[in-house]
Amino acid sequence: MTGSHELAIEAEGLVKSFGDTTAVDGVDLTVRKGAVYGMLGPNGAGKTTTIRMLATLLRPDSGTARVLGHDIVTEADAVRGVVSLTGQLASVDEDLTGRENLILIGRLMGLTRSDAKGRADDLLDAFGLAEASGRLVKNYSGGMRRRLDLSASIVVTPELMFLDEPTTGLDPRSRNQVWGIIRALAEEGTTILLCTQYLDEADQLAEGIAVIDHGKVIAEGTPSQLKASVGSGTLHVRLLQPEQRTDAAEILGRELSAVKLESDPASLSAICDDADRGAEAIAELARRGIAIAGFTLGQPSLDEVFLALTGRPAESDESNPEEVEAA
Amino acid sequence: MSDAPATDSTFEGLEEQSIRKALSSSPRPARPSAVSAVLTFGWRGILKIKHVPEQLIDATMTPVLFTLMFTYMYGGAISGSTSEYLTFILPGILMMSVLFTTVYSGVALNTDLTKGVVDRFRSLPIWRPAPLVGAVVGDSVRYLVAGTVVIIVGTILGYRPGGGWDGVLAALALTIVFAFALAWVFTTLGLIMRSPNAVMNTGFMALFPLTFLSNAFVPPETLPSGLEAFVEINPISFVVTANRGLMDGTTQAGDIFVVLATAVILTAVFVPLTSWLYRKK
Numbered sequence: 001m002t003g004s005h006e007l008a009i010e011a012e013g014l015v016k017s018f019g020d021t022t023a024v025d026g027v028d029l030t031v032r033k034g035a036v037y038g039m040l041g042p043n044g045a046g047k048t049t050t051i052r053m054l055a056t057l058l059r060p061d062s063g064t065a066r067v068l069g070h071d072i073v074t075e076a077d078a079v080r081g082v083v084s085l086t087g088q089l090a091s092v093d094e095d096l097t098g099r100e101n102l103i104l105i106g107r108l109m110g111l112t113r114s115d116a117k118g119r120a121d122d123l124l125d126a127f128g129l130a131e132a133s134g135r136l137v138k139n140y141s142g143g144m145r146r147r148l149d150l151s152a153s154i155v156v157t158p159e160l161m162f163l164d165e166p167t168t169g170l171d172p173r174s175r176n177q178v179w180g181i182i183r184a185l186a187e188e189g190t191t192i193l194l195c196t197q198y199l200d201e202a203d204q205l206a207e208g209i210a211v212i213d214h215g216k217v218i219a220e221g222t223p224s225q226l227k228a229s230v231g232s233g234t235l236h237v238r239l240l241q242p243e244q245r246t247d248a249a250e251i252l253g254r255e256l257s258a259v260k261l262e263s264d265p266a267s268l269s270a271i272c273d274d275a276d277r278g279a280e281a282i283a284e285l286a287r288r289g290i291a292i293a294g295f296t297l298g299q300p301s302l303d304e305v306f307l308a309l310t311g312r313p314a315e316s317d318e319s320n321p322e323e324v325e326a327a
Numbered sequence: 328m329s330d331a332p333a334t335d336s337t338f339e340g341l342e343e344q345s346i347r348k349a350l351s352s353s354p355r356p357a358r359p360s361a362v363s364a365v366l367t368f369g370w371r372g373i374l375k376i377k378h379v380p381e382q383l384i385d386a387t388m389t390p391v392l393f394t395l396m397f398t399y400m401y402g403g404a405i406s407g408s409t410s411e412y413l414t415f416i417l418p419g420i421l422m423m424s425v426l427f428t429t430v431y432s433g434v435a436l437n438t439d440l441t442k443g444v445v446d447r448f449r450s451l452p453i454w455r456p457a458p459l460v461g462a463v464v465g466d467s468v469r470y471l472v473a474g475t476v477v478i479i480v481g482t483i484l485g486y487r488p489g490g491g492w493d494g495v496l497a498a499l500a501l502t503i504v505f506a507f508a509l510a511w512v513f514t515t516l517g518l519i520m521r522s523p524n525a526v527m528n529t530g531f532m533a534l535f536p537l538t539f540l541s542n543a544f545v546p547p548e549t550l551p552s553g554l555e556a557f558v559e560i561n562p563i564s565f566v567v568t569a570n571r572g573l574m575d576g577t578t579q580a581g582d583i584f585v586v587l588a589t590a591v592i593l594t595a596v597f598v599p600l601t602s603w604l605y606r607k608k
Contacts, residue, residue, distance in 0.1 A: 055450045081358070081452040089443030095375050107367040108451050110356035126349030136378060152447065157350050184346040 008033045008160050008191040009054060013063035016049050023049040025215035026063065031208070033068075036182065036192045038206030038223075040199060040305070046215035047195040048088055051162045054193070055085045068159055084158035088165050088195075090145045091152065094138040098129050098148050101137060102155060109156045116155075123151040127181075143174025150181050160191045167201060179204060199305055203227070211309060219309050226305065233298050235272040235281065240291035242266040248290050255281035272297060364457035365464060372465020385431075386469045390424035390477040397544065398484055405545060410485050417481045418498060418570035419543025422563065424473045425502045426509060426538065430530035432466045433513030437523045440608065456602040463510045470506045474499045490576030498573040501586060505566050508590035511597035518604040543567045562589045 009031040016024040024046040031037040039047045052058040054067055056076040064071065070078040085091060092101045099120050106116030124133045127147045137145060146166060153161055163182065167175040182205055186192055196202050202209045203223040211219040211226070219226060227233075235256065239245055242265040249268055253259045256270040256277065272278040278297045285292060359367070376383060397416050402409035436459070439445055448458045478486075478495055488495045513530050520526045540554065541563040547555045558564055562585075569582035 052446075055446075057446060057449050077452060080450055081355075083450065085446055085450040087443045087446040089446075091443040091447035093371070093444045094442065095378060096371065097378075100371075100374055104367060104371055105447070105451075107370075108359060108364060108448075108453055110359045115356075122349050126345040151349075154350060156355055181346055185350070188347055188350050190350075 006033060007031065007066075007069075008035070009037075009065065009067055009193065011050075011054065011063065011065035014050060014053055014060045014065060015062045016046075016053060016058060016060055022215055024053070024060075027212070027215065027217055029065075029210060029217070031191065031193060033191055034186075034189055035208060036186045036194060036206045038202030038209040039193065039195045039212055040197070040202050040209050041195075041212035042197060045212045047212055048164055049215075050212070051085070051164050051193065051195055055083060055162050056080055057085075082159040083162060084153040084160075085162045086149050086153050086164065086166060088168070090137075090149045092137050092145065092149050095136065097134050097136055098140070098144075099124060099133040101148060101152060105152045105155045111156070119155055123155065127151045141174075142170050143177060146170060146174065146178055147181070150178070154185065154190075157188075158190060160193070161185065163192060163194045165195055165197065168197065175201075199227075211305065213309075233272050233278075234269050235278045235295065235297050236262075236267065236269045237282070237285070237295045238264070238293040239266045239268075240293045244290050247288070248285055251285055251288055251290070252281055255284055266293065358452050361454035361457060364453040365461045368458050368461020369464035370461075372462050373468055376465075376468060383469065383472055386428050386473045387476050389427060390420065390473050391480050393420050393424055394477055394480045394484065401544065413481060413484055413486045414489070414575070415571075416544055417477065417486050418574050419541070419567045420481070421474055421477045421498060421570055422502055422505075422566045423538045423543060424477050425470045425506045426534060426563070427531075428466070428469045428473045429506050429510040430513050430527060430534065431469065432463055432510040433515075433517035433520075433526045433530055434523045435466070436462060436514050436517035437520060437526045440518070455606060456598065459514060459601055459605060460598075463507060463514065466510060467503060467507060470503045471499075474502055488574050488576075490572075490574050490578070494573040494576055494578070498570040501569060501573065501583065502566065505586055505590050508593040508597075511594060511601055514601045515597050515604065518601060518608065537561060537563050541567055562586075565589065 007030060009029055011027060011029040014024055014027045014029075015022070027046065027050050029037075029039075029050070039050065041047050049058065053060050054065055054072060056072050056079050059073060064073075066072070067079045068082050070076075070082075072079055092098075093104070096104065102120035102123055103116045106119050107113065111119060121130075121133075124130045127150070129144060129148060129151070132140060132144060137148060140148065150166070166182070167178050170178065179201070182192060182194070186205070192205075194202065194206060206223065209221065209223055209226055210217045235252075237248065237252070239248060245261065245266065245268060249259050249261065252268065252270045256272050258271040260269050262268055270281070272281070275297060282292065282295055394417070397420060398409050398413050401416075402412035406412035406415055439462075445458075478499065512533075513526065516529055517526050520529060540558055541561050542558055543563070547558040547564075550558060565582060565585045568579075569586045572578040572582055
């Protein structure tokens with residue numbers, strides 16, 4: 001149907017304004033077929049608007065894009081035939097049961113009534129929703145709703161799937177489940193464009209990441225390129241006895257680099273490139289008799305990425321767990 | 328890094344392979360026809376009524392109240408007796424009760440738009456106005472309920488149609504056809520207004536004068552001449568006249584034609600307008 005195009009998404013100079021606000025200000029995007037590609041940015045960066053344009057829900061003011069070889073404006077209908085969208089608000093009908101939702105989508109995708117029912121039951125089983133299939137979706141938990149949402153997107157397997165912040169607001173367990181689903185989809189060959197606010201989510205799933213800010217792509221690369229440009233992670237250590245901090249700093253200075261004494265007199269931190277060296281450093285502290293109250297080894301947060309890329313923090317209110325912990 | 332705890336067995340364990348299995352390898356089915364998509368959306372509307380039947384209360388209680396109120400409050404004053412007045416107003420109450428429920432179509436659409444599921448509908452390869460047409464088709468159930476209640480309550484109060492029950496059914500059908508057309512005015516409103524409440528208020532503000540300033544409750548001859556002129560050209564009056572004709576057995580083909588023509592015009596103007604606004608959202 002779509003020929004042998006190598007690219008799933010080719011977007012050039014997409015622009016979309018709402019009144020005086022320019023939500024998307026010239027986004028270029030290239031995603032190869034079969035890839036999981038991440039769009040990373042804070043709230044209001046223009047991720048959702050970009051996805052909505054690519055999914056043919058919004059017409060760009062200027063710029064062009066082809067999705068699986070089809071122009072999103074002139075061949076919008078062909079695009080709709082091969083993509084599916086899981087929006088930021090769960091794209092399921094709260095006033096119907098889970099099963100009814102899937103039958104509805106199946107019928108709208110062109111399945112016969114009995115095929116739609118069979119497909120709904122298969123998916124409910126596969127996504128662990130069989131027991132809740134007869135309940136209204138408004139009574140589902142956030143994680144169940146997401147799973148139903150994802151299963152609705154694969155009633156007929158799409159060639160390209162748009163996922164807009166699929167784990168925002170989910171507990172860690174549900175998040176792991178959603179990640180598992182995304183991996184399984186990707187391994188079966190579905191191209192996925194994933195919007196997220198979390199660097200670790202993009203890092204876990206995506207082979208390429210575009211960082212978006214104020215409607216523009218400000219950096220692009222593989223997760224490791226991106227993290228390298230940001231300057232890797234940080235090891236934070238809290239000691240039981242503040243008086244040992246000088247010794248601890250000396251040891252960490254030997255093992256790692258850029259030791260920094262925190263405002264909390266019992267805390268210090270150091271730049272740490274990989275987890276093994278971090279673990280080694282902690283072990284060394286213990287061997288030298290330094291009592292440790294706790295430590296964290298963090299990947300750079302979205303804030304740190306933004307700080308490194310733009311010289312200012314991300315404008316969304318992401319709280320930094322390390323700082324909270326010190327309080 | 329993110330290994331799930333071992334206790335997490337409900338879903339995690341079977342996750343990967345079961346999802347892979349669930350991915351359909353069968354070829355993409357042909358797109359549904361416009362009619363099939365519309366009926367599917369109609370089914371969605373009916374399911375919603377099935378899950379929350381209380382929402383039919385307004386479609387059932389309002390007609391009961393209207394029928395009782397008008398018959399007993401104004402019957403004596405206007406026609407000298409309640410039974411005579413019932414024959415006069417029941418065709419009008421039928422119109423009023425059914426048309427009032429059409430505002431709901433606009434309110435429901437406005438509510439729908441705030442939900443994520445609309446994005447999914449709009450990203451599906453279906454005939455674009457299908458969600459809208461289907462919703463109004465599903466709402467016809469309400470129109471039917473409201474109309475039937477009026478007829479039942481009227482019959483209990485002593486109404487006996489001069490034109491036989493065939494005529495009553497024909498009047499009900501005609502009213503529902505007109506309601507289907509009028510609903511598109513309110514779906515347009517539903518796409519322009521910012522909140523369901525605004526749609527409701529504006530809708531009733533438009534419907535109240537149109538229904539009361541008609542020949543539904545009083546003979547137009549008794550009105551001041553300016554008002555009489557308005558009542559005579561009010562399209563709602565034609566619905567009432569046609570209903571009366573059908574129910575009393577004095578049908579004038581011309582009246583029915585005017586009603587159907589108005590319905591066609593409303594549909595021809597407001598269906599494209601609604602679809603266009605829906606696409607632009």
